[in-house]
Amino acid sequence: MTKESLKREITITSFGGAGGAVTGSCHLLESGKNKVIVDMGQFLGRDDLAQMKRKNARGDEILNKISEGNPPILITHSHIDHFGFLPAYFRRGHKPVVYATKEAVQLMESSLYRSARAQRKFVFKNSVAFDSDDVTKTLNNVQIVEPFEEIPITKDKKIRATFCLNGHTPDSTSILLKDRSTGKNILFTGDMGRPTQLVTGGYNRFSDRFPQDPINILVTESTCFPDTSVPFDERVAMFQREINEAFDRGSPVLMPCIQHRYMENLEIINRSQKEGKIPKKITFYRDGPALADISEVYKNYSPDCFTASYGNNPDCYKPEDVKNRFRLDNLQIISDHEKSLFFSRELGKQKGKTIIFTSGGMGDDGRALNYLGNNNYIKNSRNTVIFSCYQVPGTLGADLLQKQRDPCYRSARIVKLEGGSSHATGADEIFGFHQRFNLMELERIVIVHGEEESRKLMETKLRETVYGEYASIKLPDIGERVELN
């Protein structure tokens, strides 16, 4: 190999969100001497955490390799599996420039400080993953990017990045990297939104702004590839039916939520009450600092972050009332952990119809644990727990859904609402997203962020597409270096 071709070698190595792990996203792009990191996420759920340990994916050896030359870190969006490891990285003395959109940074800030406070409470000082000083250091190194504006991100300005809003969450982006030294354009989809979606409007709202430079390398997520997309009306009808059935059983309804999904749930309930599909008189409780934070962050977001549409109605909201969709009458706040414990114990004595939103969308962290841990709520077969987000294998939510299949199961009813994913779902939505970009010169596809079954099915189906037929497709393991030349 000549010196010239060595210099031009371009590779990608994934240190999470690979090898069948969905979480822990972290991808290192190397082009000659230039390096760029896309995402620095936390691993979540027992299975992915076990894989992280097995591969030592956040061990010193790997972190030293990643951080060599102090490459910049680009954050696609503010889900913890994409940015949650940042302060721990800074704690080890690295000081990279972190690029993210303003909206992502707002949510990262509140999530990270909350996590630092929680660790201080529950873990001995020496063994915390990070503290609030590390969060401050991280935030001091953040550079805000404007969506759809191309900016240089390496010192020699040879690699330029464009963050493209994609509808997965109000702050989520796909990132296009243009590398002048190799002439390659690399698109990281990050977590892709759906074509139309609550709150953000979905990728249809942004796709006419996607850059049309030819993509040579596509690094795509695959989380919901095998799933079937559920039409909006059907999904909302199921939501309403489950709530009404739970009330018929005379039980309070527990809804553990992750942040953005909480806001979507508020909107569906708001509209359902207005349309008379669920009772007008319900007492709501919000139990969880994470939910308080997202409400506050959404209050500060510009109205432009929100679509005017609801379901099939494109003009549901006027510009001045786009945020009223999140309002509920009779919403009470459970402020601290002690009150939450007390409330969860007394819950059986509630009169009237009650819905409790808790933090901890997969059941095994946050205030959800006060109800789903070993106590009265979960043991009472009249009660209903409604999960509305993807339950990562190895989480309490996934375990409860599994347990319920046992004919001897006698505890609370566990419901998982289908079709509510904020990830592009199934081949049509995912390939539809890819094709909003210019794939005429596509050479390679790297499939990440999905269970093994999803990735394999996606590979098979990609080979049947016009753009996937001639591209080489790779399903990398954690730490596996993929050559992109």
Ligand SMILES: [Zn+2]
């Ligand atoms: Zn996400």
Ligand SMILES: [Zn+2]
């Ligand atoms: Zn993700």
